[in-house]
Amino acid sequence: MMSWIKKLETNTPNVWVQWVRAYILRGVNFWDFCLTAAHSWFWSNIINCRDALIQIADTIDHAKNLLCKPDYKQQIYELLRQKGSVLPMYKTVGDSLNYPKHKIIGLLAIQNKLPTLDNLSRRGLQLANKCVLCESHSECAPHLFFECFFSAVVWCTVAQWLAVPPLTSMNAISMWYKGHNRGKSLVKRQRRCLLLCSIYQIWNERNRSVFKGVKTPPASLIWKIQYLVTLRLSHIVE
Incomplete structure (x- = not known):
């Protein structure tokens, strides 16, 4: 899902990206877009991932900066995963x-x-x-x-x-x-x-x-x- 968010953020020349901007976002900023019951399961998951990314990054700007990094998937994963205490054994x-x-x-x-x-x-x-x-x-x-x-x-x-x-x-x-x-x-x-x-x-x-x-x-x-x-x-x- 994060790869699709990155494509939307960087406006990748992609048929899917152009379709989303024309028929779903319709001029609304992706980071401000709100879901409705009419949206598909796939698009709902993308927005939920966006919200999770904003939550762990604290700010939208930080989330955008993460997506611009070559190893963004690894960095986001490290932020998402729960790190428990190491077992003594x-x-x-x-x-x-x-x-x-x-x-x-x-x-x-x-x-x-x-x-x-x-x-x-x-x-x-x-x-x-x-x-x-x-x-x-x-x-x-x-x-x-x-x-x-x-x-x-x-x-x-x-x-x-x-x-x-x-x-x-x-x-x-x-x-x-x-x-x-x-x-x-x-x-x-x-x-x-x-x-x-x-x-x-x-x-x-x-x-x-x-x-x-x-x-x-x-x-x-x-x-x-x-x-x-x-x-x-x-x-x-x-």
């Missing part, structure tokens, strides 16, 4: 030692964006909210990953391997990453891989229980986590 989660799917689920879990039953209910889906791993509590990210008996057993073993106190929340994991687990040494990379693998396997076990009705004992899941991390390390060492 972002760079370490991206370590090549970590399994790709573990990285994705790990980041979603940290931000509480996984489709747990409480998140689904907030989106309007009416579902019976009960944790499928313990069947004694409603499902939410804090319970599923830390408060549930099943997960607590897994994290207790993982904490012993890492020689750290029990990890009881995503925030605790995030802060541990930030304060004690940065670096490129193989030991620290192994710890990061172990944490992400644990998060992923708990989530995967939840999905197996929901969609397949299959339940795995905590001991079997712990063995699988240890096996996957060892397998990943064997490729690095070789």
